[in-house]
Amino acid sequence: GESVGLHLPTLSVQEGDNSIINCAYSNSASDYFIWYKQESGKGPQFIIDIRSNMDKRQGQRVTVLLNKTVKHLSLQIAATQPGDSAVYFCAEKGSGGSYIPTFGRGTSLIVHP
Amino acid sequence: DTGVSQNPRHKITKRGQNVTFRCDPISEHNRLYWYRQTLGQGPEFLTYFQNEAQLEKSRLLSDRFSAERPKGSFSTLEIQRTEQGDSAMYLCASSLAGQAHYEQYFGPGTRLTVT
Numbered sequence: 001g002e003s004v005g006l007h008l009p010t011l012s013v014q015e016g017d018n019s020i021i022n023c024a025y026s027n028s029a030s031d032y033f034i035w036y037k038q039e040s041g042k043g044p045q046f047i048i049d050i051r052s053n054m055d056k057r058q059g060q061r062v063t064v065l066l067n068k069t070v071k072h073l074s075l076q077i078a079a080t081q082p083g084d085s086a087v088y089f090c091a092e093k094g095s096g097g098s099y100i101p102t103f104g105r106g107t108s109l110i111v112h113p
Numbered sequence: 114d115t116g117v118s119q120n121p122r123h124k125i126t127k128r129g130q131n132v133t134f135r136c137d138p139i140s141e142h143n144r145l146y147w148y149r150q151t152l153g154q155g156p157e158f159l160t161y162f163q164n165e166a167q168l169e170k171s172r173l174l175s176d177r178f179s180a181e182r183p184k185g186s187f188s189t190l191e192i193q194r195t196e197q198g199d200s201a202m203y204l205c206a207s208s209l210a211g212q213a214h215y216e217q218y219f220g221p222g223t224r225l226t227v228t
Binding site: 009032042045104 | 117153154155158222
């Protein structure tokens, strides 16, 4: 069936490095993709979205890249900080008439000082 | 704090008991969502309200689960005859109609442990 999933469960980086979190999707009909950040003990927090007709979108210290050819998107975090340590989820805007996001499995980002 | 609040934060119950969770959304938000999250997984959608109307329910919402939002403000999620498989974090989120559904604000969740 359709799915949204992540390549790696855990990513460890040094403070100041750039981080790249990857996500694969299989539903070519998805028209929005979303990244969320979930810190320990908290609910997910919306970070950034990208529409399927875009290849790249930038936010504050974050960039999302979308490659529709291989059904892959990534979240790049520049100059990673300890406060970026969290679980990151990609999600797709719901299909089949529902617009509720469908979440994939998370990637845990660990930032070492 | 004007964010989404959930009570209780933790609940331990014995199998077969009923439990009820409460969610208070951001005050001006008319959409409210319930999700279930297990360790390492993303949230799984359970149900969605717009004002007091329950507009969508997931297949995950078995007949032991019921959600209400009687006055279009706070919501409750009840699980009857709890099973060990119900152990999870139950998340509530809210958003404004007119915004994308995914621009939701999540609460901290209620962690349910069924023994």
